[in-house]
Amino acid sequence: MEGPFALTLRTGNADRLYCLNAEAERQGLHRGMSWSDARAFCPDLLSAPARPDLDARFLSALHRWATRYCPWVARDGEDALVLDVTGSTHLWGGEAAMLGDMRDRAARAGLTLRLGCGPTRTAAGAVARYGEGPDDDPRQLPVAALRPDPDIVVALQRSGLRTIADLAGTPRAPLARRFGPELLTRLDQALGHHPDPIAPEADPPRYGLRMSLPEPIGLVEDVMGVTARLLDPLCDRLKAHEMGARKLTLTLRRVDRGSQQVELRLAAPMRDAQRILPLFERGVGEVEAGFGIDQVRLEATLVEPLPVRQTGLSAARSAPDRLDDLITRIGTRIGLENVQRFLPADSHIPERAFVIAPAAFTAPGGGWSCPRPRPLRLFPPEPVAGSGSHPPARLRWRRMSLTTARATGPERIAPEWWLEDEGWRSGLRDYWKVDTREGRRLWLFHTPQDPGWFVQGEFA
Template sequence: MPRVVSLFLPRLPTDRLRRKSGDASPPPEAPLVLVGRTGRRRTIVALDANAQALGVTKGMAVAKAQALVPGLVIVDADPAADREGLERLALWALQRISPVVATDPPDGLVIDTTGADHLHGGEAMMLEAMVQKFAASGVEARAAIADTWGAAHAAARFLRRQTIVVPKGEGVAMLRPLPLAALRLDGEIITGLRTLGFETVGDLMDQPRAPLVLRFGPEIGRRLDQALGVVAEPVDPIRSPELVEIRRVFGEPIGAPETIARYTGKLVDALCLELEQRGLGARRLDLLLHRVDNSMQFIRVGMAQPVRDPKRLTRLLTDKIETIDPGFGIEIMVLVAVESEPLRDRQTISSLVKSSEPDVSDLVDVLANRVGGNRLYRFTPVQSDVPERSVARVPPLSPETGATWEGDWPRPPRLLAHPEPVETMALLPDHPPVWFTWRGVRRRVRRADGPERIRGEWWKRDAEMTTVRDYFRVEDETGERYWLFRSGDGEHEDSGSQRWFLHGIFA
């Protein structure tokens, strides 16, 4: 079943203006409106949250708004710039989220994420990440996912929550109580329906279609069927002329996995030739398969480094062919290098010379496309005295920074995500525990080394001005070794709680 995301940007014009103006933009607390002309009248066509909170509304005359809100910041609207900004956001979503993204003018994007949500941690986490990313860029956003474009569009705009996940098959129940405007109907049709007593989408669902078609035309039935999934509403993906794209149109639809794999290889060969002419390597590929029923299937693969090897790219794509449902046949295949980078030809190393560093990028690409790139990482040192802050996760093939862990005391290879409290008995202030109980198991200490005193980073947090940790390496009767610490110096109350914690395990 398809899954479609509607991304609603309720204040795109004013958000875009503030981002574009930079330091010259109006103060964040200043009410801002954009104005246009309706006939001879100057009216408000967009406004920010500050202006709305003060009683300004869309369509209000500028003179009335100025009288209502002294100090109102007024700027002429630029619809062309707003459309260009929306297209740039769509291209960003194309690279980061899904290969099927389109603009939903004037204030939204529509994204087909069928089969792609697991790469982002699930639907809920994917929507949260979208909204947070836009918020970090100064753009207010709300996102909803449902089985159809129409249902997701309605949920994002009328359920008034930042993220909404409409469960599969529950679009009808979600749509019923929503107002008529949720169906994307023309304003005159909505006015006529309200005159007849219709208020919600459910009111229309319960009525026979014929009288409505005779009075208002086929638009009502079409929008209802699109929202309910009875009629397909395919997403026509946006494309940039800068993207490298190879297309193949078939005289007869294809459907066998072997046939799809064969033509995938041909598309990859042609794409690599084009990339070579431009001196580029692919970092992300999208294989779009247009079915005869006017729907689309897609495969997306990513690479940790720029790649232009046809065999390698073909293998990554064909590994996912089993996820494709050809339906009644595929009539068009399109291969797009959504993300590419300059790639220099490497000098071929003789087979008699042993490479100093094995190339694991192929393995990284295979694993990343199977389980998700965000699940692959390696650890790198970070300059910090506090153990849990001295390590960070980075992509597997990120370059070395040269940073190292300093100090004479060894560190455990397994550091717990959070120190876990333990019960102990120890002499204060500098003696190790005699025994400790961790996760319900009591362990007697045979050997110990310490304490290693680590102080808080007072230059980062005032609360760590006087905090102290005393770490001990201990070995129990079975030979297992652990890393314990006492929060505090054992003498002063302001140095810590004096409780004991287990922070790591030695091999």
């Protein structure tokens, strides 16, 4: 993008610059600067809200790409990676050739990298962030390249210590007393006098198992037996990481190299093999085995955290577990999205006091908070004959003649003016609970601005 541009992130109660392009930095702007001050310095500054979550996802993808150069790759802060290329540079023709290959491949993807090379991770990071080239001498960089606290940087600059070389030529005892030992440790790491190891990130666990069979199988009982043998160690691995499976994929490879998949979507995270195994029966029964199945693979393709919980004295399953199993069984037939539940909604309008959501992807909500009782059945308003502000003594509804025995109310409900609703354009409604002599318990409302009576619900 041409011209100054920056990403902003809300910190506290103010928007601050989170990331800038080169043109914005040339205008004197810097990261952490408030948005109002930045606009005062640079009126032409364009901005967009920052998304740190997307930055972290992109850095994870870049982490995987960097392992093509060496296996020891780790994150260095929120915006950088550090690689231990010891023993790997000769595969690329030297450090310069490796850095050049990184730069060229990133450029083809539309990325611009700031690269640095040094004896330690601190030195390489200082060169990448503050140097002009990847082979700059760390001693000539500013003291901010050591990344101490901003207050320490200001104090060092006021003392005349502006570069790492100035800091290295100063007696260490006064520096340690005034700024603490951490500054000297960072200095030694930048100069290569102190070890600065790189701890690569561990690969995320994979929840998948495979079994190759000496003889092809085709019976449902045999396939379920193999699935049970794979499911037990898979659930043990999930338990070790305190995770639960939400989606399981069973891949059955036939001897003719064709394969079929049985996908099981669970209503809640599970890692109990005895509960999961029967849920595969329907899908396995529909598999066409052909001349036989010689390989079975079971993988948890979607997992969620499932902490260990205290169990009761009874071995019987709890009611939520049985409900989750029921939802899963029904969901395998009609789809989990079609098994729905009612949830409370924050609205005083009767029609909007609830929402319908898939039961497998939502938690049960709390009870409805209503100062007055609500009918069990709710339907669109149906007009009835009547006049005045009190319920009529006799009314005819759905071809039934009813006589009012008791009326409780009114409860006035005003429309939500900020929402467009054709049904509530008439304005206020005064609701009454009417008990009839014939046994019907109706929910009537009266519209005072346009007099009329309507039935909208029926109590049990």
